[in-house]
């Protein structure tokens with residue numbers, strides 16, 4: 001018994017140490033990232049990522065952790081952001097003195113307050129009822145934002161100047177890079193607290209209510225209260241993300257709390273993987289990259305994001321993080337190597353399918369919108385004439401051949417994966 | 431005279447116009463092991479649902495330690511020290527086996543909705559959960575998702591969650607249903623251990639189990655109690671035998687037990 005106890009304590013200590021290491025490494029990465037990606041664009045993108053990470057994680061406190069599917073989470077992001085923006089303006093007008101770098105916290109409190117008000121009736125039930133209410137509230141607030149001009153500033157929104165108010169360590173947030181470090185600190189703190197929340201009695205019971213609300217009631221918990229607490233916490237952190245947005249962009253408009261933004265955060269969480277704590281982080285990074293980088297290349301980026309989302313829902317409901325986690329057993333067994341060749345054989349057909357589809361979509365899109373007389377366009381750095389049948393034929397052929405080969409090869413790759421991850425495969429492979 | 435743990439007074443339940451529980455009066459003494467038997471569809475599970483707050487009574491009253499709990503919600507009743515299991519396994523499938531048990535004790539250990547304490551630091555909870563896992567024989571399944579356990583293991587976990595909170599009134603709805611002979615024997619021993627010094631109310635089809643464990647037996651037929659007595663007297667009861675004549679197999683079982 002004592003042996004078990006001591007080894008138990010040792011394991012716990014090692015686990016604690018490992019966890020601490022993860023946080024320290026994350027902090028170090030955040031610190032040196034701007035040294036690696038120095039361009040102004042990179043800093044802009046990273047700032048946007050940081051905000052998205054906090055927002056997506058807050059969303060997953062409901063969806064992944066609590067089993068509540070919301071179509072209106074941008075409401076708390078936006079309201080928190082508007083409130084923080086007003087705080088910044090009030091400081092600017094010298095109504096009171098308040099450090100700008102703490103306004104995200106005030107945004108969070110405002111998000112928390114709104115979540116408490118709305119959650120008090122919307123969390124009564126989970127499932128469809130909750131989803132419908134969240135959609136309704138989302139539409140309502142978006143509509144209100146064009147009416148309540150005092151708070152939402154009408155169509156122009158509310159803007160301000162983040163450089164007013166007392167600075168910190170000589171920073172006054174004039175430069176984007178200073179904002180980067182501010183966001184980085186907030187991201188680290190917010191992610192830490194969201195993680196810790198999931199390890200509290202309230203956070204554990206959120207999982208329990210997600211899994212089986214009825215049973216939770218028979219071990220002493222009101223499913224409604226458990227959901228309300230998660231909902232409020234999610235509103236709080238969404239508000240913080242909104243506050244960071246206010247500092248970063250110095251403007252908030254109706255766009256920041258409407259259905260598009262609510263849909264975006266759902267996509268981020270889902271693409272990343274709602275079943276893992278880090279899933280939404282992965283999703284937020286990928287989504288932001290698509291949104292910022294891909295949008296520079298094509299107008300169709302939203303379509304591609306939609307396709308990625310569809311593919312996730314259909315083929316990998318555990319998300320990108322789920323795909324990574326699937327490989328942990330193979331890695332533990334030291335068989336990751338055996339997957340390299342099968343995966344490489346898939347690269348070419350998938351790339352063919354991808355190029356073919358993208359080519360067709362882009363040509364289609366360009367043909368519809370092209371100015372009259374213009375017949376040439378660039379796809380994958382190649383200039384093609386979209387009136388000639390040749391590029392159409394090539395892309396169609398690529399799509400069909402790629403699709404066919406992918407289907408043909410998929411079973412073999414799946415079998416290799418099975419072999420690499422199952423324990424009994426050892427005997428047969430030897 | 432001490433208050434019985436559970437007292438039912440003219441308890442009734444209808445679904446629409448069908449009366450399922452038709453005026454049940456019953457007292458279950460503190461510290462007794464009380465079995466409820468009866469043919470399928472007699473309303474045994476419905477009676478459990480009424481007592482534990484899943485269903486609201488259509489009439490009559492339920493007292494737990496002398497306090498009227500009729501119409502209270504399940505979590506309120508649970509907080510007053512009554513814990514139940516389900517006939518159809520009812521666990522937290524995506525959480526680990528260990529976490530299932532720990533969820534069963536969080537409230538009663540006083541942690542409620544705390545979001546300022548970390549569960550991993552609550553050593554008393556960890557140790558107590560592990561002790562229960564030993565008790566129900568699932569220690570080596572500690573960290574796997576409860577949803578992938580075998581049927582018999584899930585039944586054991588069902589009991590584990592039920593007893594985790596240390597409630598003094600335990601209600602088990604057909605704990606051995608679908609188990610093999612040896613699994614049933616193990617379950618009986620487990621139930622005997624965990625109900626030591628507590629009030630146990632149990633629905634059970636296996637007459638061997640019933641006569642083995644129960645201090646008292648109630649027979650429910652078509653929503654009415656036709657007898658409540660000691661096992662020996664129930665065995666000799668004419669009305670009970672008649673009620674069971676329809677199901678010859680169980681009557682035989684009863685004679686054998």
Ligand SMILES: Nc1ncnc2c1ncn2[C@@H]1O[C@H](COP(=O)(O)OP(=O)(O)O)[C@@H](O)[C@H]1O
Nearest residue numbers: 445450468469470471472473474475476477633
């Ligand atoms: N929610 C319900 N709605 C309608 N009828 C029900 C409901 N629950 C149970 N019943 C009916 O009540 C009767 C008793 O069911 P139950 O209590 O499960 O019986 P037992 O556990 O004794 O086998 C059955 O005829 C069943 O169909």
Ligand SMILES: [Mg+2]
Nearest residue numbers: 474475476517
């Ligand atoms: Mg039943």
